[in-house]
Amino acid sequence: MNRWKMIPVAMALAAVAPAQAESVDERIAASQEAIQEFAQTLQGHLMEAMQEGGPTEAISVCRQVAPQIAEDISAETGWSVGRTSLKLRNPDNAPDAWEREVLEHFEARHAEGVPASELAYHETVQEDGEEMFRLMRAIPTGGLCLTCHGSEPSGDIQHALEQMYPEDQAIGYSEGDVRGAFTIIQRM
Numbered sequence: 001m002n003r004w005k006m007i008p009v010a011m012a013l014a015a016v017a018p019a020q021a022e023s024v025d026e027r028i029a030a031s032q033e034a035i036q037e038f039a040q041t042l043q044g045h046l047m048e049a050m051q052e053g054g055p056t057e058a059i060s061v062c063r064q065v066a067p068q069i070a071e072d073i074s075a076e077t078g079w080s081v082g083r084t085s086l087k088l089r090n091p092d093n094a095p096d097a098w099e100r101e102v103l104e105h106f107e108a109r110h111a112e113g114v115p116a117s118e119l120a121y122h123e124t125v126q127e128d129g130e131e132m133f134r135l136m137r138a139i140p141t142g143g144l145c146l147t148c149h150g151s152e153p154s155g156d157i158q159h160a161l162e163q164m165y166p167e168d169q170a171i172g173y174s175e176g177d178v179r180g181a182f183t184i185i186q187r188m
């Protein structure tokens with residue numbers, strides 16, 4: 001498993017091979033920025049909706065706003081930017097084979113005691129004869145997330161989730177778990 005060089009985000013920014021230093025370094029930094037923007041924008045909308053309309057209102061925000069932010073940032077950067085997970089709420093967020101492998105590796109590393117906030121991975125891969133830079137960063141489950149992803153969602157929330165996501169698998173998480181990951185694909 002040598003190919004899995006799992007590196008915390010801060011180290012990933014510092015440690016790069018000299019020949020490709022600039023481009024890989026820049027791609028990592030720009031990806032981290034896009035992820036930061038995604039996370040902050042979504043968190044802002046989520047908290048506002050929770051405060052103003054309560055959790056059931058926030059569910060519709062997640063449903064509409066999360067894919068919209070992903071689309072906006074993808075349009076802005078020209079990359080593919082999204083969220084994925086091994087236990088999905090929305091099947092549209094399903095991982096591809098590469099993403100699944102990285103998510104499984106994140107889980108294994110987390111089981112060994114690495115905090116979810118430190119799990120990131122990037123690789124340049126060939127896909128259909130094209131070179132792609134791919135990066136994923138794990139999303140930790142925070143306290144706020146448990147309202148809708150924890151073991152015991154309240155009656156109202158459970159009901160709303162069942163209506164909208166009959167195949168929902170994204171419950172039963174505890175604080176600190178790897179909820180999923182941000183995923184970025186850049187054509188090179």
Ligand code: HEC
Pocket residue numbers: 046055056057058059060062063064066067083084085087088089090091093139140141142144145146147148149170179180181
């Ligand atoms: C108000 C309820 C609610 C809260 C709180 C919430 N989520 Fe979600 N989450 C959802 C809904 C609804 C979806 C499905 C969105 C969609 O349709 O794309 C979702 C989807 C996701 C996904 C995409 C993968 C999938 O399962 O489809 C991730 C990752 C995720 N949530 C992480 C989090 C994290 C991390 C937090 C805490 C910061 C959080 N969520 C808080 C309702 C919530």
